Amino acid sequence: MSSSTAVRDLQKDLENKANDLGKIQKDIGKNHQLRKKYTIQLGENELVLKELDLLEEDANVYKLIGPVLVKQDLAEANANVRKRIEYISAELKRLDAILQDMEEKQNNKRETIMKLQQRLQSIQAGKAKA
């Protein structure tokens, strides 16, 4: 009788762990998407920066804010874009760190699940013999 309760406990444990793993995997997927978005933005900003650098001093630069084009200083626009790039790269770095962390967690979870499965199997095999 005790072995059957042990098996049940193990199974419950296994289920919980599997759920956790699924959650982590989902998070990783989300993280990937976010990363992709940021990478695209970074590329766009870099293009803009390149173009802004190519503009002559007296060129008119506008920023579209809502429905209106607001005239902006070239230097100001340049500084803004630079800051944005900085911000995005920092964000990318942060995401990278998180991703690494999550992957580590995922691997750990996977290992524990494997161990649990093995234990479960050995118990069941023992029961079958008995």
Added chain:
Amino acid sequence: MEPPAKGTVTPLASLFSEEEARKAASYVEEKIGEKRVEMNRLQQFVDENDNLINLVKKLPDQLHHNVMVPFGKMAFFPGRLIHTNECLVLLGENYYTDRSSKQTVDFLKRRDKTLQSQIHSLKAEIEDFQTEASFFATTASEAAEGLVEIREEYVEEEDLSATVFQSSEKETSNISGGEAEEGELEDDDFARIMSRLNELEMEEEQEGEDGGDRGEERDSPIEILEESQHDLVKGIRGETDRGRIEYGKQETTISVPMKASRHSSSIREPRVAEPRVKAKVIQVLPEAHPHKDIDDQLNCIGPMAQYLPKGDQSHSGTAQQNAGTWRDFQATAGISTAKAKTNVLGPQKIESPIEKPEPEFDSTKAFTGSIVEHAHIQETSTHSDTQSSASQPSKPVSRFKAQRR
């Protein structure tokens, strides 16, 4: 007498189940599809950009254009386009700027360039995926066919190099011992193939001598050789399909890439990869030398050595140099192929570097010593066997030959 083959035989199907391989292949195909869609999108951008460039170029030709101005979704009314040399350009990230037409065209061209580079990288990615997919597909089909992978630890055989005739005897006995599952009937085929290979190499080397030390000149001979080797491989393959033998303590080698690589990487890769693997060659070369002092071997490589006098005795110096560079090249080629997934062609190419230089190194001795002409085809086969045994220490990859064991 050597103990018969000591190694493990694993059916390919047990390593990768056919189903899994198919799944992987279909997964990769899916990826390819995604990338294709992405590329189509980019291509569309490029086309639009081209159209825009043409339009912006034409605009300032006239002071004003009569156009139909869209008004709402349904209506148009006649209008006139003025200020034809002024464009408001979106730089991205909601930044706009006033530009003249010419500046706009410049900007658009820069954008085109970035798009093109993106397409380029995407294309490379797709190509990558395609080779992967074909690799998986062949794995699946070969697993289904029931191929086996045979691995053997390579054991250094010093005595082999000392007495070649003995060793060749050993080799043959070895072959018959180890090859029990392969069947004997392939020996003749192999002998035929080897003699053909030797012929090709001779031709090629003569050509190479004509070409001087310009390494680049060799491109075409190599290709010829490789191609003929492919044919030969096809021939062998047809007969060995029941079970192909893998050899080497080298990293995991799967016999699968054969088909895929034969077409895709084998021809291109060796040349492309040549410069980057130079370092490895140096490792390979010194090991190859020990065998040049084996006089007895001459008896066996007679067929190879005898053509040399015909060739270029006076230029033996350059010839040796040639052999050196040639071998460099071949060795790099072999190694690079081995480094890539291409496992099967590597060995073939490697075998030639060692086979070829040897007659030349021995050539001085060959003229003084006794040259035994072995025109008989069986002789050639022993020769090649010996060579394979002799050349083994110098390179770990002779799987092509190992197939015989």
